[in-house]
Amino acid sequence: MGSSPPRVVVLAGGVGGSRFALGVRAALQRRSAPEPTLVVNTGDDVWLSGVRLQPDIDSILYALAGVNDTARGWGREGDTERVNHELQAWGAGWPWFTLGDLDLGTHLARTGWLRDGLTPTRVAAKLSERWPLGARILPMTDAEVDTWVVLADGSRMHFQEWWTRHRAHLEPVAFENPGIDAASPATGVLEAIAESDVVLLAPSNPVVSIGPILDVPGIRDALRAAPGAVVGVSPIIGGKVVRGMADVCLSAIGVDTSAAAVAGLYGARAGSGILDSWLIAEEDADLASAVDAVGVRAVVAPLWMTDAAASAALANAALAAAGF
Secondary structure, eight states, X not given: OOSSOOOEEEEEOHHHHHHHHHHHHHHHHHTTOOOOEEEEOOTTOEEETTEEEOHHHHHHHHHHHTOBOTTTSSSBTTOOOHHHXXXXXXXXXXXXXXXXXXXXXXXXXXXXXXHTTOOHHHHHHHHHTTSOOSSEEEESBSSOOOOEEEETTSOEEEHXXXXXXXXXXXXXXXXXXXXXXXXXXXXXXHHHHHTOSEEEEOSSOTTTTHHHHHHSTXXXXXXXXXXXXXXXXXXXXXXXXXXXXXXXXXXXXXXXXXXXXXXXXXXXXXXXXXXXXXXXXXXXXXXXXHHHHTTOEEEEOOOOOOSHHHHHHHHHHHHXXXXX
């Protein structure tokens, strides 16, 4: 076991990432450890009605601040939609994409700062100043690398339209992040990984949440060179996705919806991948040998984040897998 509290980096996106971030923060606070650094997916970002939305960053920001809508899993608690209704009356925006009034305030503040010349990294820092978050939020990159979905008929649409409007019912054959090959990790990302004792992959969608983070040039190499362990948490329990449509995303890239298959997708750091250990659910204990076979150490643990205590227990299990 590590003799001092660990310095932790978490790669995250979506609701699963938000819940896991809360668990990691709680686990580290009990150990009097440094605040974790959260490297967050920005592939979900989109321009809408003249403002820049960063859904995954905002979900994690609101969760850490304790102002998120836990019932919906996104947005602000107790939000209203007067402005959204007015936009729809004007025929502006997307009628199937809800912008809450409080949420829109965040988007307006962000857009104003971006127009003033601040980077998304600096904007995330300014947004974080409002509440005592107990964590540092970093976007994966300051470049705009929105996710686009290539459909079976050859057409393309923004990820938000495919995910929110069509609920992933249109068959995808690929996911693209135009411009990502020329992007760079956001300021502080590589340094945080190089100085970490543990890197944790949240149980987020491996294709459209974690995938874009890993595809930013330099991040995958940084993980392979990280001084401490890299531990992932499976987003698949009992052969099913916990939330969202990750199974559709996995199928599109030819990966089975199983904890072992996702471990194989990430790969072993002992080979050409990024993982040292992989947490799988008790329901998937029979897959441990298949995970071990790809060179990743399987760790069986309860993965359901049903409440704050369960999320903290999961974070502690991930830290234990890294030797802390």
